[in-house]
Amino acid sequence: xxxxxxxxxxxxxxxxxxxxxxxxxxxxxxxxxxxxxxxxxxxxxxxxxxxxxxxxxxxxxxxxxxxxxxxxxxxxxxxxxxxxxxxxxxxxxxxxxxxxxxxxxxxxxxxxxxxxxxxxxxxxxxxxxxxxxxxxxxxxxxxxxxxxxxxxxxxxxxxxxxxxxxxxxxxxxxxxxxxxx
Amino acid sequence: xxxxxxxxxxxxxxxxxxxxxxxxxxxxxxxxxxxxxxxxxxxxxxxxxxxxxxxxxxxxxxxxxxxxxxxxxxxxxxxxxxxxxxxxxxxxxxxxxxxx
Numbered sequence: 531x532x533x534x535x536x537x538x539x540x541x542x543x544x545x546x547x548x549x550x551x552x553x554x555x556x557x558x559x560x561x562x563x564x565x566x567x568x569x570x571x572x573x574x575x576x577x578x579x580x581x582x583x584x585x586x587x588x589x590x591x592x593x594x595x596x597x598x599x600x601x602x603x604x605x606x607x608x609x610x611x612x613x614x615x616x617x618x619x620x621x622x623x624x625x626x627x628x629x630x631x632x633x634x635x636x637x638x639x640x641x642x643x644x645x646x647x648x649x650x651x652x653x654x655x656x657x658x659x660x661x662x663x664x665x666x667x668x669x670x671x672x673x674x675x676x677x678x679x680x681x682x683x684x685x686x687x688x689x690x691x692x693x694x695x696x697x698x699x700x701x702x703x704x705x706x707x708x709x710x711x
Numbered sequence: 712x713x714x715x716x717x718x719x720x721x722x723x724x725x726x727x728x729x730x731x732x733x734x735x736x737x738x739x740x741x742x743x744x745x746x747x748x749x750x751x752x753x754x755x756x757x758x759x760x761x762x763x764x765x766x767x768x769x770x771x772x773x774x775x776x777x778x779x780x781x782x783x784x785x786x787x788x789x790x791x792x793x794x795x796x797x798x799x800x801x802x803x804x805x806x807x808x809x810x811x
Binding site: 532533536540544547548551556559560563566567570574577578579581582585586589590594597598601602604605617620621623624625627628631635639659662666670671681682684685686689692695 | 718719724728734735743744745754770773775791
């Protein structure tokens with residue numbers, strides 16, 4: 531049962547990831563990325579990582595993808611029109627390079643991981659996954675956790691500074707649309 | 712139970728799809744989505760090994776990776792918005808000031 535679910539989620543993940551990079555419309559790519567994140571959250575649940583699965587849906591499929599869609603809407607992107615020799619050449623090179631990387635990975639996996647040791651049973655049933663994670667996060671990983679807040683603070687300030695645009699420098703560009711502060 | 716190798720192979724496939732997406736697309740936003748795919752492939756390996764080694768530390772690292780990914784997406788999309796204001800395009804091969 532678990533294996534069947536894993537195979538189903540994995541097929542959905544691979545298919546939607548392929549559609550993310552192959553679809554011409556950026557909005558459709560973003561929505562397929564949401565589907566990929568949701569199937570990945572399902573895989574996390576199968577691995578007994580309930581907290582990470584829920585955070586995956588809330589943070590990735592919720593917050594980050596809303597940011598993507600908002601920017602796509604803001605920029606009013608149309609479908610990509612792609613043509614020309616150098617585009618085709620680069621696309622061919624991209625597929626070749628990607629296939630080489632995949633072949634390397636398969637080769638390594640076939641040599642080292644083919645027997646496939648089984649995942650053991652549920653690690654610790656004494657405490658829930660979220661509780662265990664919280665204990666670890668606030669004891670051994672307390673300092674990285676606090677540094678994380680610094681990273682987020684820097685990101686917030688950086689985004690405000692970058693996206694604000696320069697309003698005083700009259701460099702010939704049109705005034706920034708939507709000065710919403 | 713799910714063999715560890717299945718998760719590793721799935722993660723490798725998703726990572727390679729992300730690499731191919733970065734290489735073949737011109738739209739900076741789709742390139743960003745491909746980078747997200749690669750980060751998620753790494754997260755899948757963290758979770759799989761956390762389960763395999765009966766240690767929950769891997770899931771803590773997934774937490775940190777998600778934080779960094781969120782910050783990266785916010786800053787990157789701000790840069791893309793600024794780029795669009797300056798050049799009226801988000802196609803990476805039309806932004807060639809450094810090409811010489």
